Amino acid sequence: MPQAxxxxxxxxxxxxxxxxxxxxxxxxxxxxxxxxxNTLTGTATDPVTGLSGHLDQTFTIANQITDTTTPSxxxxxxxxxxxxxxxxxxxxxxxxx
Amino acid sequence: MDxxxxxxxxxxxxRDRVTSFTLTATATDPITGLSGSRQATFTVNxxxxxxxxxxxxxxxxxxxxxxxxxxxxxxxxxxxxxxxxLPAAFPGSVESTYPAAVTPVVxxxxxxTNVQSYVASVxxxxxxxxxxEPEGDYATGAQFVSEFMSQAVLIRQxxxxxxxxxxxxxxxxxxxxxxxxxxxxxxxVPASSVDVYAKDVYQDKGAxxxxxxxxxYPIFQNWLAFVEGKxxxxxxxxxxxxxxxxxxxxxxxxxxxxGYLRTLPPGQLAMWQYWWANQSPxxxxxxxxxxxxPTISTWRAVISGSL
Numbered sequence: 001m002p003q004a005x006x007x008x009x010x011x012x013x014x015x016x017x018x019x020x021x022x023x024x025x026x027x028x029x030x031x032x033x034x035x036x037x038n039t040l041t042g043t044a045t046d047p048v049t050g051l052s053g054h055l056d057q058t059f060t061i062a063n064q065i066t067d068t069t070t071p072s073x074x075x076x077x078x079x080x081x082x083x084x085x086x087x088x089x090x091x092x093x094x095x096x097x
Numbered sequence: 098m099d100x101x102x103x104x105x106x107x108x109x110x111x112r113d114r115v116t117s118f119t120l121t122a123t124a125t126d127p128i129t130g131l132s133g134s135r136q137a138t139f140t141v142n143x144x145x146x147x148x149x150x151x152x153x154x155x156x157x158x159x160x161x162x163x164x165x166x167x168x169x170x171x172x173x174x175x176x177x178x179x180x181x182x183l184p185a186a187f188p189g190s191v192e193s194t195y196p197a198a199v200t201p202v203v204x205x206x207x208x209x210t211n212v213q214s215y216v217a218s219v220x221x222x223x224x225x226x227x228x229x230e231p232e233g234d235y236a237t238g239a240q241f242v243s244e245f246m247s248q249a250v251l252i253r254q255x256x257x258x259x260x261x262x263x264x265x266x267x268x269x270x271x272x273x274x275x276x277x278x279x280x281x282x283x284x285x286v287p288a289s290s291v292d293v294y295a296k297d298v299y300q301d302k303g304a305x306x307x308x309x310x311x312x313x314y315p316i317f318q319n320w321l322a323f324v325e326g327k328x329x330x331x332x333x334x335x336x337x338x339x340x341x342x343x344x345x346x347x348x349x350x351x352x353x354x355x356g357y358l359r360t361l362p363p364g365q366l367a368m369w370q371y372w373w374a375n376q377s378p379x380x381x382x383x384x385x386x387x388x389x390x391p392t393i394s395t396w397r398a399v400i401s402g403s404l
Contacts, residue, residue: 004131005124016115016140023139025120030133032126067128075120097141 001062005032005069017097025081025093031069036061110359110366110402115142148200149400150174151371152335157191165373166196168388169396173198174224174368176334179205186218197221202263202295202334202370204229208244216255223260224368225252226334230267230297231284233276238283249290261292265334268298271319282323293367294324297335300382306338306346310353330367333358337372337385344389351395355404371396 006029013024037060045052071091073081079095086092117140125132150172153165157177166172177192183205184190192201204226205212216225227248228234231241249262264286270276278284285294298317300306311317324331336354338347358366376383387393398404 002126002129002131004129004133005126006133007122007124007135010120010122010135010137012137012139016142019141019143025122025137025139027122027124027135029122029124032124032129032131034126034128067126070125070127071122072125073120073122075118078118 002035003033003064006030007071010073019097021097023095023097025073025095026090027071027073027093028090029069029071031088032067033064034067036063036065110147110355110399110404115140146402147332147366148174148368149370150199150368151373152176154374155376159191159194162195162199169371169373169393171198171400174200174202174370176202176204176370178229179203181205181207182209183212183215185211185214187215187220187223188218192223200224200368202226202265202368204265208248210251212248212251213255216252216257216260219257219259221259224263224293224295224334225260226263226265226295229265229334232267232270232279235278235284238278238281238285241284242286245286246290249286262290263293263295263332263334264291265295265297266320268296268316268335269301271316272301273315273319275316275319280319285323288327288329291329293330293332294327295332295334295368296320298333299335299337299372299385300339300341302380302382304382305341306350310350310357312353312357325361325365331361331365332368333366334368334370335372336370337374337383339380339382340384341381344387344392347387348389348392348395351392351399352404355399369399 008028008030010025010027017023037058039056039058042055042057043052071083071086073093075081081093081095084092084094117138119136119138121134121136123132123134151165151169152175153161153163162175175195183203187193192203195201200222202224206228208227227245228241232238235241245264252260252262266284267279270279296317298311298314301316307314338350340347358369372385375386395404
């Protein structure tokens with residue numbers, strides 16, 4: 001089973017801002033995971049006629065691959081947020097109050 | 098102008114306007130299309146300083162205002178008086194000639210319907226006062242309240258958000274033993290008919306200013322008790338300390354009153370105006386104008402919010 005990413009925390013560098021001040025928001029998150037999906041093709045071949053029939057079937061290997069995950073923030077319709085860093089676990093965004 | 102002569106932890110002398118925003122943080126897995134999110138709130142405080150200004154003298158003269166503005170300013174509000182009706186329109190009026198940053202507090206005294214044409218033509222923030230300092234001018238406070246409310250209806254029918262409806266109380270009638278109707282609260286207009294409760298308060302004629310200033314001045318406190326719980330902004334639209342002491346005395350009392358006004362609940366004080374004029378050539382208790390550097394510095398600190 002794939003696992004959805006989770007946002008584990010969102011914090012601000014101060015509790016309140018004056019207009020024009022820089023807001024720094026830090027989010028921590030876990031990446032999503034997906035399983036390896038394979039496709040098996042079954043083929044039956046008549047060697048006399050050379051004809052064949054095919055059927056594709058998928059199967060999953062539950063290897064829980066960690067996916068690249070995209071963090072983002074928004075507070076519509078107020079302001080534009082810029083991602084200034086992203087470690088894969090912690091992402092930092094800034095905007096103007 | 099007045100015919101006669103008023104604790105919590107400290108704050109800055111400004112009005113807080115805090116707006117809360119919700120930030121949504123989302124992590125998205127582009128492979129599976131799944132995502133997770135979480136919300137958090139932050140606030141932006143669009144703090145607004147109270148309007149701090151002055152009347153420059155005993156007439157509406159722009160020149161007098163400009164002198165006051167240059168001497169003790171920058172000022173961003175000033176009182177204007179019409180002894181009878183308002184002009185038919187704001188354009189062309191004396192208040193329209195005041196600097197754009199100045200909010201005029203326009204007082205008129207005769208009930209009329211042309212208040213609507215005036216209000217409709219106002220193009221800048223403006224406070225409108227019907228019959229300022231009514232206390233003592235009526236047989237009963239109820240009579241004034243009825244008149245005020247009828248004017249408020251006319252003003253509000255014009256739906257001009259630039260115009261505030263202001264009730265402005267006198268000072269002297271609220272002294273201990275003063276006007277019985279005033280002290281009974283009979284002049285206090287209902288909150289539904291007013292945007293700001295304003296007050297004029299001076300050093301009492303022939304008396305020294307109270308040692309603890311507005312915080313223990315009955316002229317102020319007796320009025321404040323009627324209006325402070327009504328959920329409306331408060332204002333001091335005339336304020337003056339006479340020349341009975343040294344300049345240091347006046348400077349210290351302005352600072353003292355600023356400190357006291359800071360203790361009002363956040364958002365309550367919307368305006369503070371000094372009556373920068375001398376009302377009497379002989380009575381020092383009515384000589385309010387100051388020109389000394391320390392007092393000017395103190396008033397400018399009130400303006401900047403640094404006091």
